Amino acid sequence: MAGILFIISAPSGSGKSTLVSRLRSLVEGLEFSVSYTTRQPRGSEIDGREYHFTTRESFEGMIAADEFLEHAEVFGNYYGTALSALRHAKAAGKDLLLDIDVQGAVQVMRKLPEAVSIFILPPSPETLERRLRHRSVAEHVTSEEVIARRLQEARKELDRIGEYRYAIVNDQLDEAVDELRAIVLTERQDGEADHKLARSCLTTSRSRRLVEALGSFERHVVAQKM
């Protein structure tokens, strides 16, 4: 084992956080990279646990000093993965998981083509919109504009799904967790891996669930243009 880099990306509202925390409790030897960000902490977030919260000035200093594996601006804030996270995981003999957006993921794939990329998507635009509305109530941001912007952003991200090695349609949480675990164990060549399940998640496999989910987003766009 050791040294595999997993990249997970998902539009906000895909249910990624729950999925990733379930994975965390099921799979050993996986370190989670704590990103740097210039956004403000939310709710119960703690500096150094969810993110390293920092200022724009200090973030830009890190860019200038070439300290990032990748960085991107998401919803008006900087986010970045420090190269030190990679070194740290290697030294500890662990695999590393990055939870980053599409722009960052593409930068990492270019630099480290052996990285294992996984895209998590909601089953339909209707489910995504419902989840975004729930979340915005929880965050006390009920602006229609924010929801519309996140939906539009999700569609843009979905257009790049073909650049990822795997895709998981997060419809039933338990199934999605099984798939994520199968992918990690398969890439590790672990004897317990469910290779067939992992293979069905390859984006090149064009599974029925993936095709249906992508189709529902395309129809939604066409319907909106009419």
Ligand code: 5GP
């Ligand atoms: P949030 O502010 O909701 O925690 O995250 C917003 C978005 O930023 C999510 O899509 C998340 O995956 C992405 N993100 C978090 N950390 C990083 C990072 O280090 N680099 C990049 N490129 N995106 C990140």
